[in-house]
Amino acid sequence: MDKIKNLIAKLIINVLDENINEKDILEKIEVPKDNKNGDFSYPCFNLARVLKKSPVVIANEIKEKIVLDEKLQKVEAVNGFLNFYLNNTNVLEDVLKNILEQNENYGKSSEGKGQKIVIDYSSPNIAKPFHLGHFRNTVLGSAIYKLYNALGYEIVGINHLGDWGRQFGLIIEGYKRFKDEYDLKKEPVKVLAQIYARMNKIAKEDESVMDIARDNFKKLEQGDKEAVALWEYFREVSLEEYNRIYDLLGSKFDSYNGEAFYNDKMDEIISILEDKKVLEDSQGAKVVNVGDDIPPCIVLKSNGSTIYATRDLAAILYRVRNYDFTKAIYVTATDQILHFKQVFEVAKHLVDKKYQEGLVHVPYGMVRLKSGKMSSREGTVIYINDLIKEAIEKSKKIIVEKNTDVDDIDKLAKQIGIGALTFNYLKSGKIKDVIFDLDDTLKFDGETGPYVQYTYVRTKSILDRANFNIKNIDAQNIKFDLLKEDEEINLVKELQKFQDIIRKSANSYEPSILTRYIIDISALFSKFYNNCKVLSCEDEYVKQARLALVYATSIVIKNGLTILGIECPDKM
Numbered sequence: 117m118d119k120i121k122n123l124i125a126k127l128i129i130n131v132l133d134e135n136i137n138e139k140d141i142l143e144k145i146e147v148p149k150d151n152k153n154g155d156f157s158y159p160c161f162n163l164a165r166v167l168k169k170s171p172v173v174i175a176n177e178i179k180e181k182i183v184l185d186e187k188l189q190k191v192e193a194v195n196g197f198l199n200f201y202l203n204n205t206n207v208l209e210d211v212l213k214n215i216l217e218q219n220e221n222y223g224k225s226s227e228g229k230g231q232k233i234v235i236d237y238s239s240p241n242i243a244k245p246f247h248l249g250h251f252r253n254t255v256l257g258s259a260i261y262k263l264y265n266a267l268g269y270e271i272v273g274i275n276h277l278g279d280w281g282r283q284f285g286l287i288i289e290g291y292k293r294f295k296d297e298y299d300l301k302k303e304p305v306k307v308l309a310q311i312y313a314r315m316n317k318i319a320k321e322d323e324s325v326m327d328i329a330r331d332n333f334k335k336l337e338q339g340d341k342e343a344v345a346l347w348e349y350f351r352e353v354s355l356e357e358y359n360r361i362y363d364l365l366g367s368k369f370d371s372y373n374g375e376a377f378y379n380d381k382m383d384e385i386i387s388i389l390e391d392k393k394v395l396e397d398s399q400g401a402k403v404v405n406v407g408d409d410i411p412p413c414i415v416l417k418s419n420g421s422t423i424y425a426t427r428d429l430a431a432i433l434y435r436v437r438n439y440d441f442t443k444a445i446y447v448t449a450t451d452q453i454l455h456f457k458q459v460f461e462v463a464k465h466l467v468d469k470k471y472q473e474g475l476v477h478v479p480y481g482m483v484r485l486k487s488g489k490m491s492s493r494e495g496t497v498i499y500i501n502d503l504i505k506e507a508i509e510k511s512k513k514i515i516v517e518k519n520t521d522v523d524d525i526d527k528l529a530k531q532i533g534i535g536a537l538t539f540n541y542l543k544s545g546k547i548k549d550v551i552f553d554l555d556d557t558l559k560f561d562g563e564t565g566p567y568v569q570y571t572y573v574r575t576k577s578i579l580d581r582a583n584f585n586i587k588n589i590d591a592q593n594i595k596f597d598l599l600k601e602d603e604e605i606n607l608v609k610e611l612q613k614f615q616d617i618i619r620k621s622a623n624s625y626e627p628s629i630l631t632r633y634i635i636d637i638s639a640l641f642s643k644f645y646n647n648c649k650v651l652s653c654e655d656e657y658v659k660q661a662r663l664a665l666v667y668a669t670s671i672v673i674k675n676g677l678t679i680l681g682i683e684c685p686d687k688m
């Protein structure tokens with residue numbers, strides 16, 4: 117893919133009189149969504165500035181002068197775009213050989229080498245249940261983590277735990293009062309959440325409870341032994357539970373430094389802001405003005421205490437110093453859009469411009485149940501543990517009904533259940549609200565995880581039945597030029613886009629692009645398999661070429677799903 121982009125960039129440069137950087141051209145070459153607009157397209161808009169002509173004129177001029185290589189069939193100039201069409205026979209062979217050769221590395225690149233990306237994701241509040249929203253956050257963040265990793269960046273995953281704040285004073289009090297009434301061994305986080313809810317109710321009726329809570333939190337801040345020990349216990353049992361979920365999802369974190377970690381790092385922030393004279397008084401609170409269209413960012417409350425934003429400011433400075441990042445990404449629900457706008461504005465006073473410009477907030481929409489069940493206010497939160505359990509159990513039932521012959525049914529049920537949940541969250545654009553229904557996500561047809569996993573299993577079973585083993589096959593001897601059917605060509609052309617899709621997905625923080633691409637590949641594969649004989653193909657050469665195409669498809673689906681955090685079962 118990149119080979120062809122390089123080629124096109126060179127051909128364009130060759131006909132330009134002006135001195136233009138090849139890289140600038142290369143970066144702009146895109147793969148059009150619709151094949152009607154060619155296989156590659158170059159928008160001439162950037163050149164317009166340099167050449168002082170309209171993009172339309174430039175496109176026409178280049179089209180007249182350009183000398184095409186054998187890999188390209190034709191070029192058209194349309195509205196300032198140059199649309200390049202590949203010479204199929206030549207290119208299909210290149211693409212497929214490349215996929216077979218690179219195998220599990222196909223799609224990866226090293227363009228991010230030497231650059232670090234920090235991604236702050238999942239970040240639940242301890243002693244509170246991990247619910248559907250956190251789950252969406254975690255699969256989204258994990259996918260972005262793996263997308264950038266595939267592009268060669270070094271990634272630092274940070275779980276910025278919500279492990280600080282006055283609520284811990286309340287939980288400490290509740291724990292002391294009620295711990296004997298509950299079984300804390302079995303599901304400690306659920307119990308702590310219940311105790312917290314109970315204490316909130318009590319505090320509404322009895323104001324003195326809030327004073328006790330405040331006092332407890334003060335003790336915690338000052339390092340009181342008992343308070344700290346309890347807080348550590350809350351944190352530990354919460355992390356134990358979250359880690360079980362992260363293991364199931366294959367999510368990686370390099371740091372669990374949460375809000376508490378910044379407790380002793382906020383004074384510096386206040387003094388920097390003071391030195392820069394940007395800290396202003398507002399009704400007793402200390403704030404930083406961040407422009408006319410958004411409210412000022414509160415840094416110290418009127419009682420002198422710090423808030424969530426203060427800790428995020430300290431975290432930015434810490435991450436700049438310790439990670440020297442190219443980008444620092446934050447994944448949270450849309451309700452924190454304003455928070456990050458404010459914090460990123462204040463960061464201008466704390467860190468160099470290049471770091472401040474690397475701060476990115478990636479917001480995602482709400483998750484609702486089809487049955488309308490999810491509301492934390494009514495106490496009908498769906499615990500993700502329960503949901504995962506249900507998904508796995510239902511998958512197991514389906515496997516039994518289908519009479520699948522597998523050795524480890526529990527492993528397969530896990531792969532399908534978790535894959536289905538993950539896929540469902542990733543397939544819609546991140547900002548969209550997701551309406552969730554477990555039975556829909558577990559369907560074996562339609563745009564679901566099981567459907568793409570099943571497509572993968574089909575490719576495997578075809579290859580097995582044909583005794584196709586890439587180790588025994590010399591790709592040089594496969595006659596790829598025998599692949600001439602539309603279904604074959606369309607599939608190969610789509611497989612070719614893989615790296616570009618990864619890049620687009622990463623750079624727009626939108627794993628749904630990759631997810632939908634895998635759905636497209638699966639659909640194109642079905643079309644191909646329905647229309648072209650593979651196992652029963654009489655011509656041995658055509659059969660080998662088609663098997664190689666099946667194998668290439670399996671590689672792309674597997675590599676793609678791996679980035680999304682979804683496993684590929686061998687049988688289903």
Ligand code: ARG
Pocket residue numbers: 236238239240241276277278428431446447448
């Ligand atoms: N704990 C927060 C929540 O559950 C999310 C934290 C996001 N990360 C951050 N650096 N603020 O809403």
